[in-house]
Amino acid sequence: MSNLTKTSIIGLFSGPNPLFLVSILKFNNLTMQKHLFLGVEAIGQGAIDGGMSGVYAYPGTPSTEITEFIQDNLLAEKRNIHRKWSANEKTALETALGMSYAGKRAMACMKHVGLNVAADAFINAAMTGINGGLIVTAADDPSMHSSQNEQDSRFYGKFAMVPILEPSSQQEAYDMAREGFALSEQTKVPVMLRITTRLAHSRAGVICKEVLDENQLSLPTDPRQFILLPAIARRKYKGLLASQELFLKLSEESKYNCYEDGEDKSLGIVACGIAYNYLMEHYPNDSCPFPVVKVSQYPLPKNYIHCLNQECDKILVLEEGAPMVEEMLKGFFANGTTIKGRLDGTLPRDGELNPDLIAKALGKELFQEFAIPEVVANRPPALCIGCGHQDVYVAMNEALDKYSKGRVFSDIGCYTLGALPPYETIYSCVDMGASITMAKGAADAGLVPSVAVIGDSTFAHSGITGLLDAVNEKSSITVVISDNESVSMTGGQDSSAFGKIESICMGVGVDPAHIHTIVPLKKNHDEMVRLFSQEFAYDGVSVIIPRRECIQRASRRKRNEK
């Protein structure tokens, strides 16, 4: 269990206070080193301590800080662990696979939608298998605190047929990152480590363990292991299918899964990952009357689940994300054990879990004395005062004034806030890079002018191929690359295309006469409006690059220089 630094002894004494709780606070020579880590920091430290040689990632909440932690870590620097940002999650995962091919341990990190981008590499990495241990850390964002959707990455693990580790505490997150490489080498496939926002961005005490050595450089013993020509791939697929039995056995024997018996068999509970915490919140000191199966390693431990099914007529499934386990247990035919969870309304179908929802599901009374007064207004996030994107939107609105609304397609970043008042300039935000491609599609359909607003890092991530499509067909679109020279929304990480935006556009084939750069400032407002109007009227691909360093990054830089 996490968070235990002390042994508690209950002693009975006679006298005015008959019951004392004695707590041994510290053994001076045996003080266990405890760090207060965020879940993401625990993973970063665990991976380093697990002998990792490289972390590959693209910034994405709630996964960003894993890589930032490793970038700031002294041992990572001493060992020269690879820790620079990748252009996108696909290149990140492929590069990690390359390191694994060469025999060393690697980790790729991303948010849940990032796994969509890396999916081709992920599914096929399960097919090739690995050489050096490979962990794919997927950080999901239920309740979409900073995402376009709330998808459940466990489905990808299931789809790829690889083991999944889902910690229920910061200590488990550390242990799983540290031991995950060995598990990957044992199972010969990548291992998914799945966390959610609440664990990722929550701090708790973690005990660190012995630091392991990195692997040596060594190529796969089977020289054709990574070649997925159909003839080879068919054999490998049979191998992957046959391995499922081993993965199941490992889950059933895993220290991360367990069956906690309870006297009251009227209800059995399956608690996955962080949901286990919310359950234990209501039953401190091992007071849960119901039998509980804790699941933190997949495939599902059939042994425990079958045991629960035998003992109980009703099973409540608590899991963060989609009702994946719930659906598996429920099955198609509604006979046999009653399964309760998100699908029957016991828990809400969408959104993240919290202790109050679990309390309600358990039939416990909720106490809330005070309500939110009506006077409290919504305070949504907004562009920082002085941000360059603001100047871009003000100029763009003026230049578009004579056209009908709904022709500006946008992308994912701080500039997405241009959808909100007072700008209301942009009308789409779907996935990384979709601004350019959707603008082209709309232009193909006859909506001209068609404008795309994209950031510098998003452009590097997945805008270039869309621009190539537009250039090849001489589409009538204007691409506005609002360049603040940083991956800003996630905290100001280095942007891959820094210093290269113009040359990339020219390399892709945009006519240099229609590539313009301007500094987005109030004093340049009229010039920006003129530039926008000119290029909106042009029947071909134009690229306008308003460029000014992100003010947050600039102020951090100045503070550090002092």
Added chain:
Amino acid sequence: MTIEFGKTTIQLINQRMKSDIILAGVGGQGILSIATVLGEAALADGLLIKQAETHGMSQRGGAVYSHMRISDQPIFSDLIPGGAADLILSVEPMESLRYLPYLSETGYLVTNITPFINIPNYPEIGKVMEEIRKLPRFIAIDADTIAKEVGSSRASNMVMLGAASPFIDIEFSKIESGIRTIFERKGESIVNLNLEALRRGRAFAEENR
């Protein structure tokens, strides 16, 4: 009550200690600096901590909060259940009210009174204070003015921590050493400034509780 027994320190405590605190404010107001000092104090006191934070929106002027849970027993949920918070500590008055459903019957609301107006429909501050004054236990403190008197408006958050300290079950001396540890590298005068801010905040709360 503490007993030294060879190399082992045994502390006798006769009931569970817990402090569930909601920190509230607007992105950029630095509520996590309060959490850092408290976290340091709790660790020094041998206590267990869990602390959930909002990231991402923290620079974008949106509402931010942090759940801080301190106990001598293992803590499970990172989030505080509804009606279980012993304290809401807010650096902005309207934000203090946003988390009222978490406040327990006997809980305290401690808030700064200076509004942070970055939305067009911010309510009339009189109405906000009226709602605060309806509560059975609250402290409304002008932390910004006190911080300026002490020597720097940037010490405002430490004034807030001081004002909340009577309602947090950690020895005050441990909170003071938390400040020393966190601000150490900024030099003696900054440490002292923040300690003074802390004490002034506490004094205000003691007088007005």
